[in-house]
Amino acid sequence: MNNNHGFIIYLLSVLAAMIIWVAPWPEFMQFIMPDWILLVLIYWCLAIPERVGIVNAWFVGLLTDVLTGRLLGQYALTYAVVCYPSLKLHKRLRHFPLLQQGMFIFSSLLLSQLLVFWIENIHSPTRFHLSFWLPALTGTVCWPVVFMLLRKLRYSYRIT
Amino acid sequence: MVLLSLVMLATEQRSQRLAGLRSFLSVLVYPIQYLVGVPGNVSDQVFDTFSSYQSLREENRALKQQQLLDKARLLKFAALEKENIRLRALLENSFKLGEQVLIAELLSVNLAPYEHVVLVNKGSRFGVHSKQPVLDATGVVGQVIRTNPLSSEIMLITDPNHAIPVQVNRNGLRTIAVGSGQLNRLNLPFLPNNADIKPGDLLITSGLGGTFPQGYPVAKVDAFYPQPDKPFAAIYATPTAQLDKSHELLIVWSDSNPIPLLQPTPDTNTDTDTDTESTQTHTNE
Numbered sequence: 080m081n082n083n084h085g086f087i088i089y090l091l092s093v094l095a096a097m098i099i100w101v102a103p104w105p106e107f108m109q110f111i112m113p114d115w116i117l118l119v120l121i122y123w124c125l126a127i128p129e130r131v132g133i134v135n136a137w138f139v140g141l142l143t144d145v146l147t148g149r150l151l152g153q154y155a156l157t158y159a160v161v162c163y164p165s166l167k168l169h170k171r172l173r174h175f176p177l178l179q180q181g182m183f184i185f186s187s188l189l190l191s192q193l194l195v196f197w198i199e200n201i202h203s204p205t206r207f208h209l210s211f212w213l214p215a216l217t218g219t220v221c222w223p224v225v226f227m228l229l230r231k232l233r234y235s236y237r238i239t
Numbered sequence: 240m241v242l243l244s245l246v247m248l249a250t251e252q253r254s255q256r257l258a259g260l261r262s263f264l265s266v267l268v269y270p271i272q273y274l275v276g277v278p279g280n281v282s283d284q285v286f287d288t289f290s291s292y293q294s295l296r297e298e299n300r301a302l303k304q305q306q307l308l309d310k311a312r313l314l315k316f317a318a319l320e321k322e323n324i325r326l327r328a329l330l331e332n333s334f335k336l337g338e339q340v341l342i343a344e345l346l347s348v349n350l351a352p353y354e355h356v357v358l359v360n361k362g363s364r365f366g367v368h369s370k371q372p373v374l375d376a377t378g379v380v381g382q383v384i385r386t387n388p389l390s391s392e393i394m395l396i397t398d399p400n401h402a403i404p405v406q407v408n409r410n411g412l413r414t415i416a417v418g419s420g421q422l423n424r425l426n427l428p429f430l431p432n433n434a435d436i437k438p439g440d441l442l443i444t445s446g447l448g449g450t451f452p453q454g455y456p457v458a459k460v461d462a463f464y465p466q467p468d469k470p471f472a473a474i475y476a477t478p479t480a481q482l483d484k485s486h487e488l489l490i491v492w493s494d495s496n497p498i499p500l501l502q503p504t505p506d507t508n509t510d511t512d513t514d515t516e517s518t519q520t521h522t523n524e
Contacts, residue, residue, distance in 0.1 A: 094271065102275050137240050145264040146271060147351050148358075148385065148392050151257050152247035159240045198248065211353070 085127060085238035092119050092229060093139055101146060110210050113218030116143055117191055118225045120158060121184065124165040125172055126233055136162040150202050157194040161187050177223055184222045188215040262363070265387035272358060272390065276346050339492040340374075341365060345485075346390065353420065355381075355395035359488060362389045367490055370450050374489045378456040378479035379403065379444060383490065391490075395482055396457065397422055405457050406445035407436055413445050416458060419475075422482050425458050427474035432465040434472065442476055452491065 096115035104112060120139060123131040140155035147154075165172065165187065172180060192215050251257045343359035361367055363386040371383040373393050381395040396403050401418040405427075412435060416425040430436060440460040446453030458476035465472045 097268075097271050098275055101272065133240055137244070140244075142264060142268055145261055146268045148356060149351070150248055151251045151261055152244035156241060156244035156248070159244065201248075201252065208353070 084236065085130065088232060088236055088238060089123050089127075089131060092123070092232070095119075097143065097146060100143075111213050111217045113214050113221050114188065114191060115221075115225075116154075117158060117161060117188065118184075118218060118222060119229065120162055121165050121187060122225060122229045124162050125169045126229070127238065128166050128169045131162075133159050133162060133166065150198065153195065153198045156198070157191045160194060161191045177226070180226075181219050181222055185215060185219040188218045191215075262387050266389060269387075269389050272346050340489040341367070341492075343367075343373075343391075343488050343490050345488065353399075355398040355401075355418065355420070355422065355482075356384070357381075357393050357395065358390050359393060359490075360390055361490065362387045362391045364388050366492075367391050372451045372455075372491045374455060374491060375480045375485040375487070377481055377485075378458070379451060380480045380482060380485070380488055382450055393488070395422075396478060396480075397425060397482060403451060403457060404445045404447040405442040407460075408441040408443050408456075410435055412436060413447065416442060416476060423477055425476045425478060427460075427476060428471055430472055430474055431470065432467065432472045434474075436460060436463060436474060438463055441479075 096119040099115050136158040137155045140158035143154040144151050343361040346358045367386050369383050373380045381393050384394045385392045397418040399420040402415050405416045406413045419426050442458045444451040444455045456479045458478045460476045462475040
């Protein structure tokens with residue numbers, strides 16, 4: 080409805096995702112922590128693609144870089160690249176059943192993990208455990224929750 | 240956008256040119272990092288408010304006793320320190336002293352999995368700079384790797400990318416302790432199978448490398464496995480610092496001017512050799 084109104088909700092949801100992302104969790108949770116920020120971004124890319132664009136995702140990524148102390152541009156690149164297909168395919172994806180959507184989300188998250196993996200390897204080549212790839216899986220499991228929650232939020236504030 | 244981020248990645252990998260941008264953005268995200276810790280802080284404060292007078296008095300008494308003990312111990316240390324300086328002067332060895340500390344509080348922020356990097360609430364505003372050693376009450380914690388105006392990032396000694404030069408307190412054997420990625424373990428991968436080291440040995444900083452001041456406890460050796468088929472033994476140690484428990488950390492400024500020798504001689508040996516080596520050179524002379 081209101082342009083400003085929707086944007087504030089969008090920013091608040093990203094903020095909430097950032098807080099959850101950096102909050103101190105027990106050790107086993109750290110390894111399976113899905114990338115909440117990316118999930119939220121993908122949702123908004125599907126819901127209001129005309130307002131949430133690549134540039135937006137890029138800036139959110141840049142803030143995430145500083146927040147988590149990565150090389151500047153790591154998450155910026157990742158989020159921009161991953162949001163591109165969901166922006167392009169948003170019309171089709173909206174009509175997919177949740178399972179099919181889940182497969183798309185899984186491949187997106189896998190792509191993001193792969194990019195992060197490459198960039199971190201340039202920065203500091205350490206041995207990565209196989210569980211590095213777990214967040215892609217848990218992220219897919221969490222997607223329906225994020226989807227339902229944000230859709231509820233969007234409907235209750237009538238953001239279109 | 241992709242190109243821009245690639246360029247940024249490349250520049251930051253190689254140079255410090257983006258430090259300004261990062262510090263600007265870090266001020267933007269600081270509220271988020273602060274917000275994360277708020278529930279914990281509030282619950283601490285509530286607990287403090289409602290804890291009974293009796294228990295506070297108990298705690299106060301215990302702390303006073305502890306302080307008295309520590310003071311007595313410090314008295315002895317002062318005398319020992321003076322004596323040490325005199326002895327070192329006799330050995331023509333300079334000794335760094337006069338370290339200044341700043342207490343920084345941990346922000347309860349978890350930066351990335353697989354990395355042991357923590358965030359504290361003192362930054363370049365307080366004069367913190369990178370490569371400063373960080374201690375807690377029981378040992379070496381790590382070093383500052385990056386400073387923002389309001390916060391700074393500290394890499395713990397157990398990070399897989401961190402290595403610290405250490406020395407066995409018992410016999411002065413020097414080696415390097417490498418982080419293992421587990422909070423309670425350091426690896427000593429560069430000691431031969433016949434090295435004079437055994438479980439229970441205390442490892443202290445050797446002062447080589449210049450980042451860490453000499454003589455602070457780092458870890459206790461807890462396992463020594465000789466590997467006859469390999470050149471080096473497998474040795475594991477547990478950090479003495481309470482890496483997962485301490486809330487306040489000490490950021491250290493070591494004074495760059497070494498204490499002058501008592502009798503300055505023309506051929507002053509400026510190397511920070513260990514005691515054993517300098518005595519050896521003397522006997523050779």
